Amino acid sequence: MAARFFPAALGAALVVLAGVAQADPGQALFDKHCAICHQPGGVGAPGYAPPLADTVGQRLALEEGRDYVPRILRAGISGPIDTTLGRFNGAMPGFAQLSDAEAAQLANYVLGALNASVLPAGFVPYTAEEVAALKAKPASAPENRKLRERLDAALKAR
Numbered sequence: 594m595a596a597r598f599f600p601a602a603l604g605a606a607l608v609v610l611a612g613v614a615q616a617d618p619g620q621a622l623f624d625k626h627c628a629i630c631h632q633p634g635g636v637g638a639p640g641y642a643p644p645l646a647d648t649v650g651q652r653l654a655l656e657e658g659r660d661y662v663p664r665i666l667r668a669g670i671s672g673p674i675d676t677t678l679g680r681f682n683g684a685m686p687g688f689a690q691l692s693d694a695e696a697a698q699l700a701n702y703v704l705g706a707l708n709a710s711v712l713p714a715g716f717v718p719y720t721a722e723e724v725a726a727l728k729a730k731p732a733s734a735p736e737n738r739k740l741r742e743r744l745d746a747a748l749k750a751r
């Protein structure tokens with residue numbers, strides 16, 4: 594009886610775990626590509642990679658703010674930035690190898706899940722088509738830092 598019960602329980606547990614892991618494809622992509630630097634859940638690591646949780650969603654209150662995370666996914670970001678974990682002056686590589694659909698899923702996880710508490714009301718999830726259309730706008734790591742500066746100055750002035 595016990596010998597039959599335990600494998601069944603283990604099997605059920607694995608099914609539950611697999612279900613959790615697959616629940617959000619954006620989270621799976623984040624854990625694969627981003628968590629090594631930004632840490633699981635995007636809490637950041639002092640001196641190494643800035644936090645993403647509850648820190649980047651505010652910028653979506655501005656129209657151009659919607660471009661920010663997809664542009665960083667494509668081209669990275671470099672140069673000094675001030676964050677809730679202090680100042681960073683590093684360089685993050687872009688992830689141009691991601692498909693538009695993957696980039697949209699990642700942006701939806703970083704913003705929709707990790708920044709849910711600071712997102713402006715009515716957040717509309719990104720689609721692959723929107724991410725593809727953004728490619729018409731040039732992006733580079735130093736320009737993305739300038740965009741960050743512009744957005745934060747505009748938010749402060751509000």
Ligand code: HEC
Pocket residue numbers: 623626627628629630631641642643644645648649662665666670671672673674676681682683684685686688699703738741
């Ligand atoms: C090799 C380490 C590394 C990896 C991997 C990485 N990042 Fe970064 N990321 C950084 C660093 C370092 C910075 C800050 C760069 C600077 O100082 O300008 C940064 C900055 C950012 C920012 C801007 C944060 C802010 O405060 O405005 C976002 C958004 C971001 N990363 C998202 C991601 C996502 C999403 C992924 C996965 C696809 C990812 N990063 C993968 C190291 C990394």
